Amino acid sequence: MAPGSTAPTSTHDLSDDQLRQLLREMIGARVFSTRAFNLQRQGRAGTNAPVDGNEAIIVGASHALDPTTDWVLPQYRELVGLQRFGDEVIDRYALYITGHPGGGHLPEPIRVWPPQISLAAQIPHAVGLAWGLQLQDTEGVVLVFFGDGASSEGDFYEAGNFAGVLAAPVIFLCVNNGWAISTPTHRQTSAASFADKAAAFGFPGIQVDGTDVLAVHEAVSAARHRALAGDGPTLIEAVTYRLAPHTTADDPTRYQPDHEVAEWRDRDPIESMRRLLTSRKLWNDDDEQEANDTADERMELAVQRAESAPTPADGFFDHVYATPTERMIRQRAAFRAHYGQEDGQ
């Protein structure tokens, strides 16, 4: 992508093509994620976390950022919606879910970090990165995704507090999808909203409809401008609902009330955007088919690449240190003497 085409646009100035692109990427995110779920059910992928319900938040936020200057630190549901930051993200995602170490490597110049399994641990990283940009007088902001559940972790509070002190160019994007596995919001906090927590950090906190991609886009755009102007961080709580199991290993029928799920299905973020664009004559069945087919083919390609990627069985010795220690060299030699240099696939 040429830098000129990637700079974020204010929400009101989004062109028809850009609006259609938002929907395409949201559909793509769900297609990729659904395929990952099926791969797990076919025994071809490990545990993974579906995106359903979060698409508008991820895609809306990514389009409010500049992939050439801004950074995204995901939790673990977001890679499927970050195509804007680089087409190769989806290949890395396929590697990631199929248990290949390369899944953690988002190559240059993609300004996306690998998924983070330790909840909220990425938030201090985001603050450090934003601080680093600030110290080097580098233009750019850092956006960090985390969930309603992760907001209970100490890292969130420590990082939010320090970010306020530093006035670091960072955007805290709390994806409140109502559930932390089986724990509902009201068991997570007694605060009126997650956005309210920003008051303790001394910077603004806003709540936004997380099923509305344009609302998310607008909120993140505003936060980005604040950050670039040196006015410091913003906490955005984007409210949506988790429309799929927490992960492939979860059974949400044990705790999600049917009527609640049904209500939120009516507010499916993809469906909402599709209705909007259809009403504006910007989307038809052919567009829908094409968006699905394109995403399906892209994912199929990514899966084929992932499944045929060489996987040295002793690959876990790589990238532990810049130069392996003598002990690791000995261990690796012993490993090879015992197992040979097999492929781990």
Added chain:
Amino acid sequence: MTDTATTASMTMVEAINHTLHREMARDERVVVFGEDVGHNGGVFRATDGLQAAFGSRRVVDTPLAEGVIAGTAVGLAAAGLVPVPEIQFLGFSYQAFHQIAGQIARLRYRSQGRFEGPITLRAPFGGGVRTPELHSEAIEGQLANIPGLKIVMPASAADAKGLLATAIRDPDPVMFLEPLRGYRSIRDEVPLGDHLVPFGQAREVTPGDDVVVFAWSYMVEVARRAAEEVAGEGIGARVVDLRTLVPLDLDTIVQAVEQCGRAVVVQEAPETNGFAAEIIALINEHALWSLEAPVMRVSGYDAPYPVGRLEDRYIPDQGRVAAAIRTTVATR
């Protein structure tokens, strides 16, 4: 690597301060941050004068939160800086352990080489100076069980300089653990010029062929005094300062055991599962047939680190180390 033309007598904390000044001047990417490190110059004055010299952007007082001190180091490193955070006392690092073990140590690995962690996390530790709870814990063994970290534990002022400079220039995260009992009691000649001590090279402190005593950090001084004590009885105890636990100088360990046939390992940490056990396991794997006697271990005890009035008998002292030396030498 060392310009030894000029030296000066320094305490260990002076050597650390001197090195931080030099490294910040050498590389503008170096950022020092932590609790009270700026205006106050650190509670032990290890960072004294740095803020005046390099400004409050590069020498930063942080909020009182170890987790985010460690966590922001990850982001700073990814931004291309060289973070040198300080945890005020190593015992407080438990509140940062998830970031140290789960994030700092794994940054390179989980990003498969995209991001490096040239982080030097400094923390004083160790007993003997009547500090309150959680100021004294020697937890190097816990840290050494975390792949991805390097564990550096200087025992002299010159090494504090040479190892700290190497740590700051190392592309991987280093836990640089400073014996607070030695901050002012350890004093030796420190090269004033560029002085780098490579990791993974142990140092012979005293010569001897009857028994080798392995130690690190302040226990090197305790071992040295014990060696002096038994020298009067005709026992030649070779004291070896391991300097860095990860990476470890296995060759020197094996060679010393092969030459002496008897070994004692001294650690300040509790006995069970401490790093001494690792040394003994390595001797078992690589030097067993040279052993004339079981390897002795002198360590703290399997009790939480005690309060002030009890600590002197908890930490290995000269007498206990000398007794272990005598026992192993008497084994025929």
Added chain:
Amino acid sequence: MSDIEFRLPDIGEGLEEAEIVEWLVEIGDQVRRDQPLVEVLTDKSQAELPSPVAGIVASLHYEVGDIATVGDLLVVITSADGSPTTIATAAAERQLSPMPATAPATPTPTSQRRPVKASPAVRRRARAAGIDLAEITGTGPSGRITNDDLAAATESPDSFGGSPPVPLIAAATPNPAGGEQPLGALPIGTHPLRGVRRATARAMERSWAIPHIHGMDEIDASNLLAGRSRIKELLGERAAGLSVLPFLVTAVARALARYRTMNASIDTEAEVIEVHGAINIGIAVATERGLLVPVLRAADELDLLTMAGELSRLSKAARDGSISAADMSSGTFTVSNYGSLGGRLATPIIRAPEVGIIGFGSIRPRPFVVDGAVVARPTLPIATGCDHRLIDGDLLTAFQEHVIALLTDPVALMVR
């Protein structure tokens, strides 16, 4: 065209099996990729398993209600494109198998002896010198072979190392051979040969096959008794029940340490002589069940006090039947104290595969020649039996003379 085998994957982080709830396709159906094939119920949830490929269902391998194990074949789908042929076993089959063994085969143990105690450095030196440590008597703690032992063995195989003195004191021990059942009172009739008696009978058969030689003598026990009295006097209560047995066993152990060939076993079929490192002395104890021989391990390392306590424990355990098999195994030599029954001379039978046994008679005043005159002295009869296949009369006599010397002058027992 290719047949794709779809096997039950682990869909729940460590599940082992799943129940087939419903087939969502039939044989012959055309299916799309990711079309649900089957609904399964696991421990964690109910789940639909989607087809990995597009194609035609060729076969279904489970009935509804069946339990399938992870890795079992569920469905075969004939696919139009020839992609992978097996799906969903990746995780199960990804296990690496070790390389074919290139290491030398594990040597078969040639004997079941326990490893001798020696530091690794001593072991290495012994190997280099071609010396079997089992042939050396250790003088270190717990019988450990020290560098000095090794050096002595290298210079003179029979050297008797001079080492620090040992403590001597002992505590009470009961008469280990005492029995309280009426003797010789087996009722008239036929009795099954069982238990200890049967084992004893078999053992004696084996032992009788050994060509025995015996040597007999008498010891002036004056000093021995005086020494024991003096110890009891010094220790009072603690040595109230001190018998002479610990002295006797100590003397035998010392003699065995000196004449190691006596502490051996012989196997003419395998054509080997095994000289033991450890000196483990069996003490014959008559019990209601028959003759039992508890074993005193490392007898040469025990001071009198410890030995007396151990003898007491062993004989008590033998009599009350609580003795363990471990306490009766690994003997290398036997002492029979039939003197406690009142006997004088006897011909003790070796316990195969040991090669020697010593019997002690009762200490009684008997005529003894001292300085050319016959005087009454407490005398201790001794009889030594040896396996003549290995031991000749000269060794037997030397060995017995050493025991006699130690018991005649028990101060010698205090010194090594």
